[in-house]
Amino acid sequence: MNGEFTTWLSSVADSIAAFWQALLAFGSTMLLPSRLVQIGVVMAMIVLAWLLARLIVPRYEAWMRGLEGRPKWQLRWLIVLRRRLPLIEFVALMWLSVGVFAALYTFPSRRYVLVLVATIATAWLAIRIAAQLVRNRLLRTLVVWSLSIWATLYYLGLLDETSYAMDQVAVTFGQFRLSLLTVVKALALTAALIVVARFLAVTSSQRIRGNADISPSMQELLVKLLRISLYGAAFFIGLKAVGFDLTGLAVLSGAIGVGLGFGLQKVVSNLVSGVIILLDKSVKPGDVISLGDTFGWINTLGARYVSVVTRDGKEYLIPNEDLITGQVVNWSHSNDLVRLDLKFGTSYGDDPHKVRAIAIAAAAGAQRVLSQPAPVCHIIDFGESSVDYLLRFWIRDPSAGLTNIRGAVYLALWDAFKENEISIPFPQREVRVLGDRPVVANPPSAD
Incomplete structure (x- = not known):
């Protein structure tokens, strides 16, 4: 030696x-x-x-x-x-x-x-x-x-x-x-080789994302597979070209992969879930989703997480596994039509036929409310102090917000009811102050 x-x-x-x-x-x-x-x-x-x-x-x-x-x-x-x-x-x-x-x-x-x-x-x-x-x-x-x-x-x-x-x-x-x-x-x-692979990946990604015939989720999947293939090929071709024996490397990588599989189960689960999401097209960039208390639209689909941006500017990074195993409301999965319901009540003295017509006209006049399907209004209950109605209307752009369109329709109802002298009842309580009366601490028993 x-x-x-x-x-x-x-x-x-x-x-x-x-x-x-x-x-x-x-x-x-x-x-x-x-x-x-x-x-x-x-x-x-x-x-x-x-x-x-x-x-x-x-x-x-x-x-x-x-x-x-x-x-x-x-x-x-x-x-x-x-x-x-x-x-x-x-x-x-x-x-x-x-x-x-x-x-x-x-x-x-x-x-x-x-x-x-x-x-x-x-x-x-x-x-x-x-x-x-x-x-x-x-x-x-x-x-x-x-x-x-x-x-x-x-x-x-x-x-x-x-x-x-x-x-x-x-x-x-x-x-x-x-x-x-x-x-x-x-x-x-x-x-x-990595420089060449990066150039090919960027060029090909731009063409894939510019193809309108490919769905957004499939575009993301193709781009990720293309990058992994090009960078992996560049790495292994570079090693092989200078004489490295890749057989031992394959055995070593297999052993390392088994060990990492046990230690990184959550990470692997999120990676596999990300591929499944891209394949089944359940969510895609631009979709408006609700997951628990989080409501927003999908910004990007990552390998480990999904970026969801809310109306207040917060960006939530939701693990892919949560989208697979949890209940997700996708407001624009098959189409972007969204129905919204508003409840309100009017006085018993107001004509319900007139109230329904005014409510439908007020909703139809608000921006973003679709004329087809047309808004509808139904009586749903005779309450203790009001006749209760349900106003339904449709929008096609949930990513623009839901609370703001609800507020706009409520404001249109308020103006229309004021103009037509339709009253919106509210609970009223009457408080009576009793006069001075003697208080008996121990009232006599019946005996």
Whole structure:
């Protein structure tokens, strides 16, 4: 065991020494007088680019603030250019210096350093602009740094030495050898595949959600399945492409899955319930539901919960399992027609035929009340102090609220009854104050 470790340590030391020698050899070529002049020009261009940025950036920002009515994607790219403006200026100055040196000197060696720095800076600029297509900030940072390092080593001619040194830093598990180079390749390839998968997922999701022939619940199911498939494929393809054996990973994941199944029963139950909800279309985004004391419309269908927004702006995250096992009132499941009932009473002195006609006309005149089915009014009881009626009417937009339309119809009834001198009785009590009477503490018995 000690011999294997010594051999491994020796190979790592040799690879690092070879890389260091290549780096020193490259550095020694930079000490020639002509190249020192070029390095000085590079430093001068860095300072000049910084000064130009200090001068141009405030004017550029002032010009951006004056833009109105531009699409968001244009403003976003203008901000990207603002952040990369010093690098853009440096690239332009470097290629201008290359042109000047090409006109002054015939030999390419007289401008070798300038061309090298200009090429690397151009590659950095292209990588940073292209990386804006990656929306995730962490993933975008990983892509920028990894590609920038690769481009720098490639143009410096140190890529082979770096790869050899990283490949020597490795550990062995039986017949499987895992090196630092393999890990870096796996991360880079997996990140690239995830970027492609994300782009395909976003594009496909927009098309699926824009298809009116697919129900909203089925759209959500297709989008979730598509994302899981694309990201899973990107992860496993990235591992397989760099030589990882997925057989052992499958066995390990199966064992982990069994353990997680017992420990995360509720989570798994909510995930399965979410799939069932999407398949049976019992609820979908935009539906108005009542669950216990919660009344609102569904905002989103998540993998673990359903987001329900109430009229007062509160957002409830209801577990999917509660929607499967509990009693849910879906006001817009098969259609969006909703019937509302209002109870009221009038005096016995008022003509019930006239009261019914006035109530129907008042309800029909309120906003949001449908003319078909038409409102109806029925006598439901002869109460102690009033004739009791039930007014029924229909609406088609329960998501706009139920309490407000009830209040509007009640207000219309009030105005109509006032106009037609129909009274709404209410309980009245008469209190009589008795005069002073002697109080007998112990009244005589009958005996």
